[in-house]
Amino acid sequence: MRTIAVINQKGGVGKTTTTANLAHAFAIKGHSVTGIDMDPQGHLAAHWGCYRRDANGVDQVLLGEKTIPQVAISARERLHLVPAGEGLKEIERGKGDDLLADRLKEALSLVANTQDFTFIDCPPASGLLIDYVLSAADEVIIPVAADYLALRGLSDIIETVRKFEQQFEKTFTYWVVVTRFHTRRKLSWEVRDKLLEYFPDNMLATSIREATVLAECPSFGKTAFEYKGANFGAYDYASLARDLLNGECYRGQE
Ligand SMILES: Nc1ncnc2c1ncn2[C@@H]1O[C@H](COP(=O)(O)OP(=O)(O)O)[C@@H](O)[C@H]1O
Ligand SMILES: [Mg+2]
Numbered sequence: 063m064r065t066i067a068v069i070n071q072k073g074g075v076g077k078t079t080t081t082a083n084l085a086h087a088f089a090i091k092g093h094s095v096t097g098i099d100m101d102p103q104g105h106l107a108a109h110w111g112c113y114r115r116d117a118n119g120v121d122q123v124l125l126g127e128k129t130i131p132q133v134a135i136s137a138r139e140r141l142h143l144v145p146a147g148e149g150l151k152e153i154e155r156g157k158g159d160d161l162l163a164d165r166l167k168e169a170l171s172l173v174a175n176t177q178d179f180t181f182i183d184c185p186p187a188s189g190l191l192i193d194y195v196l197s198a199a200d201e202v203i204i205p206v207a208a209d210y211l212a213l214r215g216l217s218d219i220i221e222t223v224r225k226f227e228q229q230f231e232k233t234f235t236y237w238v239v240v241t242r243f244h245t246r247r248k249l250s251w252e253v254r255d256k257l258l259e260y261f262p263d264n265m266l267a268t269s270i271r272e273a274t275v276l277a278e279c280p281s282f283g284k285t286a287f288e289y290k291g292a293n294f295g296a297y298d299y300a301s302l303a304r305d306l307l308n309g310e311c312y313r314g315q316e
Contacts, residue, residue: 063174066181066306067199072215073186075207076241079276081183082109083299084203084306086285089141091303093178096134098144100195101185102151110137111283112145119147123169124162124194130169142177150191158190163197170198188222196226202236203306206257208243208250208269216260239302240269240312251315258314265312268301 068081078101085097098120099106107113112135122128123144130144137143153162170180182195196202204219206212223234238261244250257265270276273294275286286295304310 063170063177064179064201065170065199066179066201066203067184067192067195068181068203068205069184069192069195070204070206070215070219071186071188071192072207076205076239076270076276077186078105078109078183079280080203080205080239080241080270080299080302081106081181082280083276083285083287083295084303085179085181086110086138086141086287087299087303088179089138090287090300092140094140094176096130096142096144096173096177096180097137098180098182099146100150100182100191102146102154103185104146105280106183107143107145108283109280110141110143110285112137112143113283114145115148117145117147119145119150120166121147121149121153124153124165125149126161126165130173154185154187154189154191156190158193160197163194166194167198188218192222193226196223196234197230200232200234202234203239204236205239205241205270206253208240208247208253210249210253212253213256213260236264237306238265240265242272243269244272254312255314258312263311266302266305267310267312268298268305269312270295270298270302273298 068077085095089095118133134142134144271294275289275293276295279289
């Protein structure tokens with residue numbers, strides 16, 4: 063099982079959109095996939111149309127009260143959702159406890175034989191929840207919106223990842239994904255080329271274009287694959303899934 067955390071402390075960069083659509087892309091391809099909603103706001107659940115206020119969730123897994131199969135719900139064929147749960151907010155505000163990180167890791171190891179991918183949608187913050195996630199994950203996807211503030215804060219994320227690598231003596235595979243790419247905006251192309259200077263070997267080949275379908279589908283509880291036939295959003299996320307399977311990186315404009 064590949065356990066992939068989707069992180070960026072900025073909001074609105076496409077973390078949830080990427081988790082929701084990429085996870086669904088893999089499920090459609092025939093893989094068994096779990097999405098963990100690590101954002102107390104429950105956006106992943108809402109995006110998949112499965113939000114319930116009183117749902118059991120990853121909060122109980124962190125507290126050692128439940129296992130992942132006990133709280134996971136079926137979101138689509140081959141696609142499971144572990145909701146955030148009402149207690150996650152409180153855990154986020156807590157004092158921090160290594161035991162919680164160990165429990166998440168342990169809970170994930172128990173489902174490793176049954177799942178091909180677990181995607182963890184993270185909150186727009188760099189607090190305790192991210193620490194717990196990074197203790198348990200082995201890969202990181204960093205969605206970066208192709209706008210002029212994109213590069214700000216990126217070094218913080220890389221620093222956090224490095225800190226965890228030292229602390230846990232492991233190496234993350236990390237991927238930068240360009241999101242909200244406006245093909246007709248010069249700035250988008252410039253930002254992408256700038257990112258390539260920083261991450262020559264870590265940018266996935268596909269950039270996710272700004273697409274109305276991606277902005278609209280969460281309010282219907284759908285992914286791009288369930289929306290009005292062929293569309294850019296579905297095309298780009300299917301292509302990104304292939305990149306992630308093959309480690310296909312962006313090498314600059316042809
Ligand atoms: N490629 C895109 N094209 C159009 N709208 C997008 C795209 N990616 C994200 N959005 C929209 O932008 C908003 C923020 O995206 P979201 O995935 O929730 O970001 P985050 O989880 O990082 O806060 C949402 O309303 C979402 O529908
Ligand atoms: Mg989000």
